[in-house]
Structures are given as C-alpha cells and as structure tokens.
Amino acid sequence: MLNAAVIGRTLVFLLLAIALASAAFAAYVYTASERYLGEVVPQAGFAYEENQDPEFLERGRHIARTRGCFGCHGQQLEGLVFEEEWAWVGTAVAPNLAQHARDHDAMTIEAAVRQGIGHDGKALWSMPSYNFVLLADDDMAALIAYLQSAPVIEKALPEPDLGWEARWLIVRGEAQHMAEWAVHMPELLLGPDDDPQLVRGEYLAKTTCNECHGFDLRGDLAGDMAMPDLAILAAYSDDDFRHLMKTGEAIGGRSDLPLMSMVARDRFAYFTEDELSDLLAYLRTLPGTPIDPDASWRQLN
Numbered sequence: 001m002l003n004a005a006v007i008g009r010t011l012v013f014l015l016l017a018i019a020l021a022s023a024a025f026a027a028y029v030y031t032a033s034e035r036y037l038g039e040v041v042p043q044a045g046f047a048y049e050e051n052q053d054p055e056f057l058e059r060g061r062h063i064a065r066t067r068g069c070f071g072c073h074g075q076q077l078e079g080l081v082f083e084e085e086w087a088w089v090g091t092a093v094a095p096n097l098a099q100h101a102r103d104h105d106a107m108t109i110e111a112a113v114r115q116g117i118g119h120d121g122k123a124l125w126s127m128p129s130y131n132f133v134l135l136a137d138d139d140m141a142a143l144i145a146y147l148q149s150a151p152v153i154e155k156a157l158p159e160p161d162l163g164w165e166a167r168w169l170i171v172r173g174e175a176q177h178m179a180e181w182a183v184h185m186p187e188l189l190l191g192p193d194d195d196p197q198l199v200r201g202e203y204l205a206k207t208t209c210n211e212c213h214g215f216d217l218r219g220d221l222a223g224d225m226a227m228p229d230l231a232i233l234a235a236y237s238d239d240d241f242r243h244l245m246k247t248g249e250a251i252g253g254r255s256d257l258p259l260m261s262m263v264a265r266d267r268f269a270y271f272t273e274d275e276l277s278d279l280l281a282y283l284r285t286l287p288g289t290p291i292d293p294d295a296s297w298r299q300l301n
C-alpha cells in the first residue's frame with residue numbers, strides 16, 4: 001500500500017527529473033545557438049587610411065544619416081536599447097557608436113557593418129548588415145572616420161541578451177544571423193558602361209531601400225508586414241516622390257505608412273536633391289526588369 005512518504009518521495013523525484021531535463025534542454029539550446037553564431041570568419045582586406053579632412057568626415061556623417069545609423073544607434077550615436085519593439089529577440093542593444101569606434105579598429109567596424117560579424121567574433125543578430133554589404137570602400141572609410149571623430153555622449157546601457165525565442169528559432173534552423181543574410185546580397189547589376197545616373201541610383205537604392213523592400217527592391221514580407229515592390233514608384237511623379245522622401249507622406253496625401261514614414265523622416269529627408277533624382281531615375285527602371293522568384297535571399301524568409 002502506498003503511504004504518504006512514498007508518494008512524497010516519488011513527487012520530489014519527478015520534480016527533480018523535470019528540473020534536470022529542462023536545464024539540460026536549455027543548455028542544449030544555448031550551446032547550439034552560440035555555436036551557430038560563432039561559426040563565422042570575417043574576410044580581411046579592407047584597406048583603411050586615416051583621413052581627417054572635413055569634407056571626408058562630412059561625407060561619413062551623410063552616409064550615417066541617410067543609412068539609418070542615427071535612427072537605431074541614437075541621434076547622438078549614444079546607443080539605444082530595443083526591448084518592447086523586438087521582444088522576441090530578447091534585449092538588443094545598439095551600442096554607443098562614437099565610443100565603439102574608439103574602442104575598436106577600422107577592420108573590426110567594417111566586419112560589423114558590411115559582413116555582419118561583431119567585435120567578439122560572433123555573427124550579429126539585429127544589426128541589418130545585409131543593407132550595407134554594397135557600401136563602397138571609400139564610403140565605408142568615410143563612415144568610420146566620422147564615427148571616430150563624433151563626440152562621445154556617455155550613456156549607461158544594459159548588457160545585450162539574445163532571448164530564448166530567438167535561440168529556439170536558430171536551433172530549429174528557422175532564422176538566420178546577419179552574416180548569413182549578408183552573403184546572399186547580390187552584386188550591383190550596373191557597371192562603368194551604364195548610364196552614370198542609373199549607376200548612382202542603383203547604389204543608393206541597394207544601400208538603403210533593400211533593408212526592407214527586398215534585396216532586389218521588388219518587395220518583401222517580414223512576418224506579417226508587407227513591403228511593396230518599388231516598381232510602385234512608376235505611379236509617382238517627381239514631386240510625389242520628393243514629398244514621400246521628405247515627409248513620409250504617400251501619393252495622394254496618404255499617411256498610412258507607419259514604418260516607411262518613420263525611416264523617411266529619419267533618413268531619406270537628408271538625401272540631396274541630386275541623390276533623389278538619381279534614386280528615382282533608377283527605381284523607374286524596375287518595372288521593365290523581371291523578378292527572379294528563386295533568388296537565394298528570398299528562400300531565407
């Protein structure tokens with residue numbers, strides 16, 4: 001006959017077994033996800049020369065402004081914490097970039113920005129490095145020179161923490177780190193023989209708009225958020241386009257673009273008039289080019 005003592009011991013044993021199994025499972029998820037993030041090797045070869053020329057630094061500031069470094073790393077580059085917005089990621093911390101640029105060398109910063117590999121040798125998770133793969137060497141150098149020269153604004157930031165939800169997706173093979181996304185970014189299509197305005201426009205589009213609208217700018221789906229094919233701009237006049245870029249307001253005065261409006265005001269409002277002309281000239285060529293439904297980056301979604 002079972003007595004209370006036996007039942008009690010059995011219960012304790014069961015609880016212990018459950019606790020042990022949970023700990024072993026957590027350890028497995030943690031180790032496997034860490035291994036995945038650590039399986040990256042930065043490519044060397046970025047040649048960086050010190051240059052404190054004011055025009056060069058201004059170029060770097062313009063790149064930082066128009067490519068969204070301020071929006072995510074803070075308007076004074078002081079660092080920002082993403083908790084509620086990206087709850088599934090855990091605690092993502094965009095570091096204080098002015099400080100970071102003094103603590104790390106140019107190659108380390110380049111590896112983070114264009115290759116998606118952090119200073120600790122692990123792949124980045126939230127920083128959209130795939131958007132910067134095509135940044136030209138001189139723009140990359142100007143960006144670094146600017147970050148090194150920007151005043152350091154002190155701010156206390158928490159330790160970043162990759163959450164269990166993200167780690168579990170990694171273990172199941174359902175989410176990729178930024179270094180993996182970055183290698184899928186295709187090369188620029190236009191070259192020295194093409195119309196220089198379109199060449200400049202493609203470069204701008206594929207180091208800005210491709211963060212959200214797909215690597216080929218032909219639309220993308222992130223979770224349940226749809227980002228349209230930029231061939232939609234065929235419907236925009238020159239003035240409509242400039243208005244969208246400067247205010248975030250769509251054609252016909254529509255303001256139903258929450259994310260787009262935010263990035264337009266934070267980044268694209270700072271494009272020069274020439275840059276806007278180049279960008280629109282290129283985006284207007286999109287309707288004439290076919291979409292590749294099998295593009296490798298699309299399979300990562």
Ligand code: HEC
Pocket residue numbers: 063064067068069070071072073082092093094095097100109112113117118119120124125126127128132143
């Ligand atoms: C969408 C938001 C976002 C944008 C845009 C962004 N970053 Fe980041 N960045 C982050 C986050 C978040 C991290 C922290 C690492 C992570 O979670 O991936 C980070 C990390 C970094 C790091 C440190 C990586 C390391 O650990 O060594 C550098 C350097 C960096 N970003 C530079 C830039 C620059 C330069 C730009 C603009 C060209 C930029 N970032 C644009 C969000 C962003």
Ligand code: HEC
Pocket residue numbers: 205208209210211212213225226227228230232233244250251256257258259260261263268
């Ligand atoms: C951070 C993400 C992000 C970036 C970067 C971005 N977009 Fe968007 N865009 C969106 C989203 C999301 C929508 C859909 C509306 C919404 O939810 O804000 C959109 C909608 C649009 C629309 C549709 C407007 C309409 O009439 O409905 C146009 C045009 C557009 N974007 C152009 C651009 C161009 C050009 C760039 C690059 C200079 C760009 N976007 C960069 C996220 C982005």
